[in-house]
Amino acid sequence: MMMGLPVDLLQTFVAVADAGGFTKAAEAVNRTQSAVSQQIKRLEEELGRELFVRQGRNIRLSAHGETLLPHARRILHAHEEVYAALAQPDMTGLVRLGAPDDYAMYFLPKILARFSEAFPFVQVEVRCEPSSALLPALARGELDLVVASCTGSSDPGRVIGYEPLVWATSAHHIVHEQTPVPLAVFQQGCLFRHWATNALRAIRREYRIAYSSASINAIQAAVSAGLAVAPIGVHSLPPGARVLREEEGFPLLPTASVNLHRNPESRSEVVDCLTEHVTEGFRGQSIATSEPPDIQAMAAASICSV
Known part of the structure; x- marks a missing residue:
């Protein structure tokens, strides 16, 4: 039918x-x-x-x-x-795409694979940095498209999904019981890091930055090894991780709006096509298209899928 x-x-x-x-x-x-x-x-x-x-x-x-x-x-x-x-089987050109490391690792492989199948002669340059660094690069004309967590930018971009932020810890260790609690976070300027440290300060929970990296792989490794707790997107939960709850002393974290920003000077058909691929790719890979009411349920589902 x-x-x-x-x-x-x-x-x-x-x-x-x-x-x-x-x-x-x-x-x-x-x-x-x-x-x-x-x-x-x-x-x-x-x-x-x-x-x-x-x-x-x-x-x-x-x-x-x-x-x-x-x-x-x-x-x-x-x-x-x-x-x-x-x-347009022979479309050629260059498109420059920026995305935070965690989004690039989870979402971009399938998106870029499908884009390459449709436009095999188009060159895609991918730049992985925090949203706070990518948006200024977009403004300077260094990028055509940027996938970013909502940062209050004057250019809100197109909302393509929502990413719940959770506290991740190893299911086999009790690092979350330490005082101060060791954190594994992205580098300065990361929205997730800002939200997490503010949330802990608000409840007067002592913490220390034990690990800092621009790579989601490094953050996940610290969690899996039981070395630190990490505030990460629900889709970045590594195998063997679990989500900490409020009753364990970890406050609820916000849900990030995932926005697609475009350089207004980038008006080529190549950029148009990648824009649509990125938009549909995020919507089609289990990211919420509206703010999810049950973060814990989403987290449980994501753990099962990794």
Whole structure:
């Protein structure tokens, strides 16, 4: 049944799901609100399922809509890749992408592999540094795209997901019981480090910086060896780690908004294509597309998947 669904219906469905309503979705797909409503109705008739629950002026995805959404994203992404490969198979050029080390390690391999399949002659330069260093580099024109944790930048970029921040410790050691508690953190300027140390100071919990590195591998190694506790994104939890809870003396940490920033001077088709690949890649690799209500559940799921 899915193979017979028109792509334009799926595009409208995803637009409504992302926008949270018909009005904003209509702007996104350049159609009238009435046309959007009719397309959603047609898609629901094709599937024989209600995809949205209407609550006055507000709508939300139904259980069937939640099931369809990731499949619709994959179908649209595959459609775009096929079109790009056939329409522009010989596209060449250079695109410069910046991302923090933890995002680069977890998300970029699949994204860049798919991008390379579609555009084998495009050169991609990847720069891994903290968000606080990448955004100024973008402003100086040294990068075309930057994936960054929300830092209050004047350029908010495009929100492509949310990353819950958790306290990670070894499941086989009791380093978290030490006073002061040893921390493994990214280098100065890292948003996660700033949030974590502020949270501990707020509850007057003593800590010391035991390990500092720009590499997520080094942070994970310190956790796995039972040498330190680390404030890291839920998707960076290493094997054998567990998440510390409030009752153990570790306060809840914020959820970072993951934003994609673009150099306004980078107007090439190459940058356009990588922008869409990065956006869809983050959405398709188990990162939350809205702020998750249950961080502990997400953490447990991530531990099982590593």
